[in-house]
Amino acid sequence: MKAYWLTNVTLDSGYVHEGGRLEGTETALYDIRIKDGVIEELQVAQSMPLKTDLPVQDAKRLLALPPFKEMHNHLDKTYLGLPWKSCTPVPNLTERLKLEAAELAELARTGQHRAEHMLQLLLQGGATHVRTHVNIDPYIGLKNLEEIQKALDSFRGKMTHEIVAFPQHGLLRTNSTGLMRQAMKAGASIVGGLDPGGIDRNIESSLYEMMNLAVEFEADIDIHLHDPGHLGFYTIKKLVSLIEEAGWKNRVAISHAFALGDVSVEETLEMADEMASLGIAIMSTVPINRVMPPIDVLHEKGVHVALGCDGFYDSWSPFGTGDMLEKAGRLAERYKWKDECALSQSLQFITGGIRTLDRNGNRLWPKVGDAASMVLVEASCSAEAVARRSRRAAVISDGSLIFGGLIRETAVTNN
Numbered sequence: 009m010k011a012y013w014l015t016n017v018t019l020d021s022g023y024v025h026e027g028g029r030l031e032g033t034e035t036a037l038y039d040i041r042i043k044d045g046v047i048e049e050l051q052v053a054q055s056m057p058l059k060t061d062l063p064v065q066d067a068k069r070l071l072a073l074p075p076f077k078e079m080h081n082h083l084d085k086t087y088l089g090l091p092w093k094s095c096t097p098v099p100n101l102t103e104r105l106k107l108e109a110a111e112l113a114e115l116a117r118t119g120q121h122r123a124e125h126m127l128q129l130l131l132q133g134g135a136t137h138v139r140t141h142v143n144i145d146p147y148i149g150l151k152n153l154e155e156i157q158k159a160l161d162s163f164r165g166k167m168t169h170e171i172v173a174f175p176q177h178g179l180l181r182t183n184s185t186g187l188m189r190q191a192m193k194a195g196a197s198i199v200g201g202l203d204p205g206g207i208d209r210n211i212e213s214s215l216y217e218m219m220n221l222a223v224e225f226e227a228d229i230d231i232h233l234h235d236p237g238h239l240g241f242y243t244i245k246k247l248v249s250l251i252e253e254a255g256w257k258n259r260v261a262i263s264h265a266f267a268l269g270d271v272s273v274e275e276t277l278e279m280a281d282e283m284a285s286l287g288i289a290i291m292s293t294v295p296i297n298r299v300m301p302p303i304d305v306l307h308e309k310g311v312h313v314a315l316g317c318d319g320f321y322d323s324w325s326p327f328g329t330g331d332m333l334e335k336a337g338r339l340a341e342r343y344k345w346k347d348e349c350a351l352s353q354s355l356q357f358i359t360g361g362i363r364t365l366d367r368n369g370n371r372l373w374p375k376v377g378d379a380a381s382m383v384l385v386e387a388s389c390s391a392e393a394v395a396r397r398s399r400r401a402a403v404i405s406d407g408s409l410i411f412g413g414l415i416r417e418t419a420v421t422n423n
Contacts, residue, residue: 010043010062010063011041011042011043011044011048011062012041012042012043012062012063012064012065012407013039013040013041013042013058013060013062013063013064013065014039014040014041014042014065014067014380014404015039015040015053015058015064015065015066015067016037016039016053016066016067016068016069017037017038017039017040017053017067017069017070017072017384018035018036018037018038018067018069018070018071018072018388018389019035019036019037019038019071019072019364019371019374020033020034020035020071020352020364020365020371020389020390021034021035021036021365021371022034022365022369022370022371023348023349023365023368023369024348030347030348030349031348032348032389033348033352033365033388033389033390033391034369035071035388035389036052036053037052037053037069038050038051038052038053039051039052039053039054039058040374040380041062042380042407043407044407045379045380045381045406045407045408046377046378046379046380046406046407047374047375047376047377047378047379047380048376049376050374050375050376065414066414067384067414068414068415068416068420069416069420070384070385070386070401070402070414070416071384071385071386071387071388071389071390071393071398072374072382072383072384073134073355073359073364073382073383073384073385073390073393074355074359074360074362074363074364074373074374074381074382074383075134075135075136075137075359075381075382075383075403075405076133076134076135076136076137076332076333076358076359076383077135077136077137077138077139077314077332077358077359077360078130078135078137078138078139078316078317078330078332079139079291079314079315079316080139080141080263080291080292080293080314080315080316080317080318081126081130081138081139081140081141081316081317081318081319082140082141082142082143082174082318082319082322083122083123083126083127083138083140083142083156083159083160084115084119084122084123084140084142084143084152084155084156085108085115085143085319085322085323085324086122086123086125086126086319086320086321086322087122087321087322087323088122088125088126088129088321089118089121089122089124089125090118090122094326095322095323095324095325095326096323101203101206101207101234102207104323104324105176105177105207107323108176108323108324109145109147109177111323112143112145112147112148112152113147113148116148116151116152116155119151119152119154119155119156119158119159120155120156120158120159120162123155123156123159123160124159124162124163126330127159127160127163127167129329129330130167130317130330130332131163131166131167131403131410131411132400132403132411132412133329133330133331133332133333133400134332134333134383134385134400134403135167135330135332136166136167136168136381136403136405136410137167137168137169137170137360138160138167138168138169138170139169139170139172139198139230139291139316140156140160140169140170140171140172141172141174141176141200141230141232142156142171142172142173142174142191142196143174143176143177144173144174144175144176144184144187144188144191144196144200145175145176145177145182145184145187146177146182146183146184146187147177149187150187150190150191150194153171153173153191153194153195153196154194156171157171157195165405165408165410166405166410166411167405170197170198171195171196171197171198172196172197172198172199172200172230173188173191173192173196173198173199173200174200174202174232175187175188175200175201175202176202177202177207178202178203178207178208178214179201179202179204179208179214179217179218180208180209180210180213180214180217181207181208181209185217185221188221189221189224189225192221192224192225192227197227197228198227198228198229198230199218199221199222199225199227199228199229199230200218200229200230200231200232201214201215201218201229201230201231201232202231202232203232203233203234203235203243204218204235204243204246205235205239205240205242205243206234206235206239211242211243211246212246215243215246215247215250216250218231219250219251219254219256222254222256222259223254223256228259228260228261229256229259229260229261230260230261230262230263230291231247231260231261231262231263232263232264233262233263233264233265233266233267234264234266235266235267236266236267236270236299237267237270237271238267238270238271239267240265240266240267240268240270241267241268241270241271241275241279243267244262244265244267244268244279245279247260247262247288248279248282248283248286248288251286251288252286257286257287258286258287259287260286260287260288260289261288261289261290261291261314262288262289262290262291263290263291263292263316264291264292264293264300264301265290265292265301266298266299266300266301267301268280268290268301268302268306269299269300269301269302270299273305276301276302276305277305277309280305280306280309280311281309283306283309283311284309284310284311287312288311289311289312289313289314290303290306290311290312290313290314291313291314291315291316292313292314292315292316293315293316293317293318293335294315294335294338294339294342296338300342303339303342303343303357304343312361313357314357314358314360315332315335315336315339315357315358316335317329317330317331317332317335331397332358333358333385333393333394333397333398333400334397335357335358336354336355336357336358336394337354337394337395337396337397339354339357340354340394340395347391348389348391349365349367349369349391351390351391351392351394351395352364352365352389352390352391352394353365353367354394355390355393355394364390365390379406380404380406380407381404381405381406381407382403382404383400383402383403383404384400384401384402384403384404384412384414385398385399385400385401386398386399386401386416386417386418399417400412401413401414401415401416401417402414402415
């Protein structure tokens with residue numbers, strides 16, 4: 009890739025304090041030299057035109073943010089790309105699984121088509137990475153995996169990905185260990201799991217089978233844990249013991265983990281310390297209809313937390329936008345993170361931990377040597393982008409424009 013300059017890029021540069029109070033975010037215009045997908049030089053933009061023999065692309069003072077990561081999705085489930093239909097209500101999870109099983113074969117025929125519509129939606133929202141869970145079960149075999157792999161391959165160079173082999177209908181309940189093994193051999197990279205208590209009805213055996221698969225394939229784990237209260241909490245405790253026994257530190261994520269929001273504060277705090285020491289991550293969809301794990305407490309304790317949109321517009325839910333910035337904004341609303349610092353810091357939950365500024369206002373991103381990947385938005389600073397879910401104008405990945413254009417829809421009134 010040839011080198012070029014991306015000029016007039018707005019970056020967060022610090023926090024504004026007046027009278028001892030945090031009043032706003034400072035920004036500055038930068039010119040960025042990019043070569044072979046990497047940032048080679050950063051310099052404060054000058055009032056005079058840049059003198060260079062390299063090609064120049066004017067960013068029109070758009071604000072640059074780190075690219076987003078969608079860390080909990082179900083590409084195989086969505087109805088996107090098909091004619092509209094709403095969701096059929098059911099009384100419980102078991103009935104939902106029955107309904108899903110009945111339509112799996114029919115949906116599988118359009119798997120690639122539907123997944124590509126979802127990927128495009130995620131991309132235009134600023135996501136350049138997706139972790140997708142793919143059903144592996146006797147009803148569909150490996151068909152969904154094959155379709156999703158084709159869809160992801162069509163986005164090569166635009167989005168990176170991880171595929172979780174997901175026993176949606178229960179690892180033990182549907183005797184799917186053999187199919188999971190086939191899925192890992194066929195290209196899935198992460199071993200999934202689902203409610204060892206509520207679905208498999210055998211917490212220890214289900215967790216043991218899941219961990220055995222992970223060890224066999226030297227793979228990470230991402231388990232769905234919807235089970236509430238002490239059932240879910242006990243499951244987490246047993247998982248912790250298996251992680252210690254297998255030496256699987258920094259290799260396990262728990263999606264949803266609703267139980268952490270159901271038990272006492274003391275129990276949660278104690279568990280948070282254990283999770284942080286073992287590098288257990290939490291993947292949350294920031295639900296609005298039930299108790300969720302205390303992300304603020306977990307984060308303060310050093311637990312890595314990431315967000316995702318989950319499956320949406322599918323047999324489970326007709327709602328959702330695929331917008332990771334909206335997820336960050338919802339999280340900030342949920343915890344009443346209203347000031348400049350709190351809003352801008354919330355970006356790290358959708359960027360893999362990358363922040364534009366530290367809490368003292370020192371710029372952390374971007375720096376020379378970083379990948380030239382960014383989301384360009386119409387906002388004055390990252391705090392505004394989160395609070396207002398600002399329009400994504402363009403997405404750049406490794407120096408290449410992969411969505412949109414360097415065009416503003418609104419006039420610039422300030423830096």
